[in-house]
Amino acid sequence: MVVNTMEKELPKNYQNIRIRYEEYGQALSELGKAIKKAGPIDEKTSHLIQLAAAAAIRSEGGVHSHTRRALELGVSPDELYHSVLLLTSVIGFPNVAAAISWVDDIVLKEE
Known part of the structure; x- marks a missing residue:
């Protein structure tokens, strides 16, 4: 899994979980994006x-x-x-x- 620059600032434990459980980490990322697009809040x-x-x-x-x-x-x-x-x-x-x-x-x- 490639860690981008934004993710380097994320907590180390969060980064480790995303690396260890790549599919799970990807799902978390996609969920966050979907939630932000789902409503009118900036x-x-x-x-x-x-x-x-x-x-x-x-x-x-x-x-x-x-x-x-x-x-x-x-x-x-x-x-x-x-x-x-x-x-x-x-x-x-x-x-x-x-x-x-x-x-x-x-x-x-x-x-």
Whole structure:
């Protein structure tokens, strides 16, 4: 399996799974593409939604990935932080605080 430049930034464990289980990895990739084409939500908004979901399940790697990808699409740091802060009444302050620190890992590295 050839790993493209975009995939080099993906978490190492995700890359390893895609290499070890090539058909599965390809199916994941195709599923992601199909889902994005299935509805009217633009790519920036989809990454903010995925960022919120990653924060909700306490996925540090997911928060990193969607923060990075959203920034590449022109989402501002303020939009990223607001997307996480909006979750406070749903997932609680401790989870939001953790997610903010994971967004910081990427945003502050970019500055």
